[in-house]
Amino acid sequence: MTTRILETHGLVNIVSGHTIIDHLDFDIEEGELRVLVGPNGAGKTTLIDLITGRFPPTAGQILFRGQNIAGWPRHRIYGIGISRKFQVPTVYENLTVFENMAIGLRGHRRAFSSLVFRVTSEHAAQIERILAQVNLLARAADEAHTLSHGEKQWLEIGMVVASEPRLMLLDEPTTGMTRDETNTTAKLIKEIAGARSVMVVEHDMSFVRQIANKITVLHQGQKLAEGSVREVENNLKVAEVYLGREKISAAP
């Protein structure tokens, strides 16, 4: 029997009268790579916000390895092993690529321990290894604002990897990337996913096909369909939601 790293039960989020997440039961298994798709405004980002504690849910449970983390403060949720990448790549623009990575490094979160913490050669080696993985080794000394949009995506993924989470939530990691960059990212995410659970939010179906085993389709805060790529692509309800398109593949 596989264990679930994350489960939500009856998760509800209501923002100024609008139900954004609507009694959602959703789970991810330990070690799984899951893709979450859905039309704009389906509530994908909101789901990540709820899991990571950006705001507390209106109702329902969020179980991380059996423990209800709904409403916990952000740093504690990070502490038990959940890291996220934002939809708009969010890096520290005026810090160097290396410094960005050093902030991501696991450990030393308390003010006093961070006062005495030194980036050792081991840390540096770890950072360089990850930077090589995300193709940014040559840019280590540059400030992050000199990176292209796609490179910033990679940097933020790298920072999330450096924080060594058990569950990694990646919100639209390929936006703004060329075809080649997208393929590289697909490879990268598969590499990363071996060791930990990953949930990727994506619109780009050719990318999704490269990485996904199991897809969940979210629509108006509810789970519309779940299954393999083929199952989902042939699902009539899903086709209806992506109105006027024959298949989900034509989604933006």
Place this chain on the structure above:
Amino acid sequence: MIGLTGLSRSQLIIALAVIAGFFVFPLYAGAFRTDQLGLFLCYVMFALSLDLIWGFTGILSLGNAIYFGGGAYFIGLALKLQYAATHATRYGEGAIPDFMTWNGLTEIPRWMRPLRNVWFAAPAGVLAMGFLAFVFGVITFKRHIYGVYCAVITLAESLIFEELIIEKQAYTGGFNGITDYDSYSGSLHFYWVILAVTVFFFWLSRKLTTTHFGMVLRSIRENELRSEFFGFEVANYKIFVFTVAAMMSAVAGGLYAALNGIVSHQDIGPILSIEGVIWVAVGGRGTLIGSMVGAILVKGAQSLLSEQFAWIWDLLVGFMFILIIVLMPDGIMGALLRRARRRRAIAAGRMPAYEAARIEETPTT
């Protein structure tokens, strides 16, 4: 070479040369200019502390003078109590400070008596200001108040304290402040003490900002939400740096009072707080050196111009400020550093010139 100071060899040489320059200055300048420079150094420390919280952490505090003035009042009061015990002044009989007599006090309030010992008053003032900053910090940062709201709240705090000082004149000297006590004006040794403390604070600030801790501070300035999702308790970092900076300000204020021979409500009010923001902005936020250069430059220009063009000097200073901020949004040091970085990047072939030109254009915060 990275040694005790974290400065490169050439930076270390420049730093030592500057310190040596300040050290020998009074041997060539008169007592008036030496006192003036001593006061400027107090402003330099004030600017340093503001750079820690604003330049590095992104907290725009318009209440930094509370801690400077607070430290100054502790020392001013202590020196005044000491002086009054043995001297009659122009307006007082002695034994108790003249302003207390005017306000109908016949003896020094019991709670104020420990301040008669300046060696108690000095650390007490610094600790009290640290505690006050800690409390204000908890209230402000734990409740996620930031940006303009933080600026407004700290400004209000500064106004409240200025008002309190003016109001409670039996204990503070009110609008006239505390005057007529033995100051260290003209003391060469005291100037050197101020210089030593300034150097120490610069070293401390570098320690704080060049470690991992400093990197986290900068990450908070850049994007505190991102840092929270990386597991940092942002509020705690802010409270810590806010408290340390307040204590630095308090020390600077204490030294200022001891040298200046007068403490007034202006030393605790919003005007000085805002002046500090101007120094740091002119010199360059988040560079430490910039804040120090800014303080000396603006203060120096103010006093030179006020001697030369008594009637329009504040206009000239205002224009200078606007000009620098328009031409160099990152301040003087910010502009210099940017240029140096660009040259290095081109030299190392990391960046084509047109890319580098973009760096030149991108403001820091």
